[in-house]
Amino acid sequence: MTRKIIYTAILIALTVVSNRAQTPSPQPFPQMSPTPVNLETILTEAEKQTIIYRENFNSLLADETKTFEEFDKKGKPDDKRTVESNFLVYQSAKDSGKIFEYRNVVRVDGKTVGGDKRAEDFFEKVLKSTTADKELDRVRTESNRYDKGLDISGYTLNQAVSLAPNLRSVFDFKLLVSEIIEGNEVFVVEYRQNADSPDIAIGAGNENKAKINIEVGKDKNLNGRLRGKLWIDARTFQLWREESEVIVQPNVIRNPLTAQTNTFEYQKSDFGILVPKKIIVQSYFIKIKNKGEEVIHFPQIKATFEYTKFTKSGVDVKSGEVNSSKENQ
Secondary structure (H helix, E strand, O other): OEEEEEEEOOOOEEEEEEEOOOOOOOOOOOOOOOOOOOHHHHHHHHHHHHHHHHHHOOOEEEEEEEEEEEEOOOOOEEEEEEEEEEEEEEEOOOOOOOEEEEEEEEEEOOEEOOOHHHHHHHHHHHOOOOOHHHHHHHHHHHHOOOOOOOOOEOOOOOOOHHHOOOOHHHEEEEEEEEEEEOOEEEEEEEEEEOOOOOOOOOOOOOOOOOOOOEEOOOOOOOOOEEEEEEEEEOOOOOEEEEEEEEEEOOOOOOOOEEEEEEEEEEEOOOOOOOEEEEEEEEEEEEEEEHHHOEEEEEEEEEEEEEEOOOEEEEEEOHHHOOEEEEEOO
């Protein structure tokens, strides 16, 4: 099976293409022996759990609070917006192998918007889409309509792209220490990208509606790299936390610059997987002038996603009807 994983972020477009075999769903939170274990075993077992995560994340429902914070050149708060939504992992009606993030926005800065009628009308339009790509475009546009032109999506759908089989060879991994998260022993693994890969594309976002960009003059080679840490459960090999950083180092500068940082925190669920609890995306403005003699670099936008307990939804999209119900509450 070929899977294309797309992360659409504020500054960075990261596309990963991975070939992964189907893996049966596990019993809830399998108990595995933490010893003996080595780094390769940890990585291999954790990669299996990322597949199981995606397969079991379909049709889950939660309340999501999304907060955007903008900063000026001095790092002081400049603007803020809070968007509250009913979050649904929606399976494509055109391609059963694809899932999307759908957000039915209910409040913006405390004011009620939308409503059940709007959601019903929207799904009727989605069902008329002729392809899965057009379906995704409509879902994304509807979900992000209050996000000030920013497009931050896809972060809940996949985990730990550095573990994908086709990417493992371009990363160096190091087992650091073990820690305790919510009473569970976890392995802390560091990763650093060591080479380019055709499956990882890090590019500038000069067309972003919010005028966020990376300006490097005539030198368009950003020399982008990924690095970060994984917190992996010592018994189940599921992911409790990930911290990742995108760094760039155009040829005209000596030291790398942070373009984006991401933090993923997970929580237990009733579905045998750890599900998102909080996701933080911090983007930076970068502008390089005078052949590297002047560098402007500051944090510009911070987006925080927070989730309640996930439940299972029943969605019927046959015959142009959409019926949604919560289960396992």
